Amino acid sequence: MLYSGSRQKKVHDKIICSCMAPPQNLRNDGSFATKFNDSFKSGELSRVREPDYGDSDVLIECRDVHKSFREKHILRGVNFKIRHGEAVGIIGPSGTGKSTILKIIAGLLTPDKGEVYIRGRKRAGLISDEEISGLRIGLVFQSAALFDSLTVRENVGFLLYENSSMPGDQISKLVTESLAAVGLKDVEERMPSELSGGMKKRVALARSIICDTSKKAIEPEVLLYDEPTAGLDPIASTVVEDLIRSVHMKGEDAVGKPGNIASYVVVTHQHSTIGRAVDRLIFLHEGKIVWEGMTHEFTTSTNPFVQQFAAGSLDGPIKY
Numbered sequence: 001m002l003y004s005g006s007r008q009k010k011v012h013d014k015i016i017c018s019c020m021a022p023p024q025n026l027r028n029d030g031s032f033a034t035k036f037n038d039s040f041k042s043g044e045l046s047r048v049r050e051p052d053y054g055d056s057d058v059l060i061e062c063r064d065v066h067k068s069f070r071e072k073h074i075l076r077g078v079n080f081k082i083r084h085g086e087a088v089g090i091i092g093p094s095g096t097g098k099s100t101i102l103k104i105i106a107g108l109l110t111p112d113k114g115e116v117y118i119r120g121r122k123r124a125g126l127i128s129d130e131e132i133s134g135l136r137i138g139l140v141f142q143s144a145a146l147f148d149s150l151t152v153r154e155n156v157g158f159l160l161y162e163n164s165s166m167p168g169d170q171i172s173k174l175v176t177e178s179l180a181a182v183g184l185k186d187v188e189e190r191m192p193s194e195l196s197g198g199m200k201k202r203v204a205l206a207r208s209i210i211c212d213t214s215k216k217a218i219e220p221e222v223l224l225y226d227e228p229t230a231g232l233d234p235i236a237s238t239v240v241e242d243l244i245r246s247v248h249m250k251g252e253d254a255v256g257k258p259g260n261i262a263s264y265v266v267v268t269h270q271h272s273t274i275g276r277a278v279d280r281l282i283f284l285h286e287g288k289i290v291w292e293g294m295t296h297e298f299t300t301s302t303n304p305f306v307q308q309f310a311a312g313s314l315d316g317p318i319k320y
């Protein structure tokens with residue numbers, strides 16, 4: 001999704017700046033994984049899949065989310081929770097509503113029916129309609145969505161230049177640090193058109209992890225990645241997958257600074273990204289969740305949707 005001119009800036013500003021509520025720590029044992037039953041059938045999930053402990057670590061919840069575009073009913077009652085510390089993948093065939101659900105979570109689209117809760121507070125509408133404090137939500141677009149007319153430095157530091165009271169040289173330093181965290185150096189003065197696809201994705205990642213260090217408390221963030229490795233060669237994909245992990249892992253970024261990425265959600269078609277970058281999977285088909293499970297269950301699942309998808313087979317319940 002691309003925006004142009006001031007609209008582009010305004011929307012980007014809203015996305016990255018969104019949503020805040022105090023962070024909750026992981027459980028004492030450091031785990032967050034809910035046990036999932038591999039034999040769910042479509043429509044049964046919300047009935048059988050209640051965690052056996054509290055929901056105090058739930059950062060985002062989608063409850064019975066529906067969305068249509070004209071006569072096309074895309075999302076048909078999507079229910080899931082993203083907990084603090086989780087690395088979640090959303091997979092499924094093309095056109096099934098994966099990007100749409102990310103945009104709804106980010107507040108770029110409103111559901112026609114159902115609710116999105118951010119730290120337990122119901123989102124009333126689009127991001128611009130409200131201020132929720134305690135959680136930032138960043139969306140890293142499939143296309144990287146850099147501003148073509150701005151340098152890499154201006155792109156990465158965009159929010160801080162626009163919104164913070166930090167002096168320019170301090171922002172510049174943070175930009176350089178953010179770029180270093182994604183393995184880029186000496187690219188600050190380049191224009192996006194001078195970067196490869198993989199570099200653009202890394203710049204977009206740097207832009208999503210930069211934060212205003214002049215604030216007393218740095219809020220945690222949930223990052224939403226829309227196909228972060230699409231179009232990349234296998235090695236560049238591995239670099240991006242590991243970066244996604246590293247900015248989140250143990251609350252530290254790739255250069256060892258305290259990180260603030262509490263959880264992330266990745267929409268992907270790439271097997272390598274499924275295997276390397278996420279721990280839990282949500283399978284969306286025709287606007288409904290038809291399977292959830294841990295990543296290691298993906299290849300052994302007997303769910304026909306998963307089996308067909310994993311094998312890339314033409315035979316099965318998914319029709320093209």
Ligand SMILES: Nc1ncnc2c1ncn2[C@@H]1O[C@H](COP(=O)(O)OP(=O)(O)OP(=O)(O)O)[C@@H](O)[C@H]1O
Nearest residue numbers: 069070072074092093094095096097098099100101
């Ligand atoms: N703003 C919009 N207006 C009209 N139709 C839309 C809009 N956004 C998405 N759609 C339609 O909704 C459907 C789901 O789109 P979405 O991008 O969410 O799918 P997806 O699962 O992410 O697909 P892919 O894996 O191919 O990226 C598609 O048929 C798409 O054409």
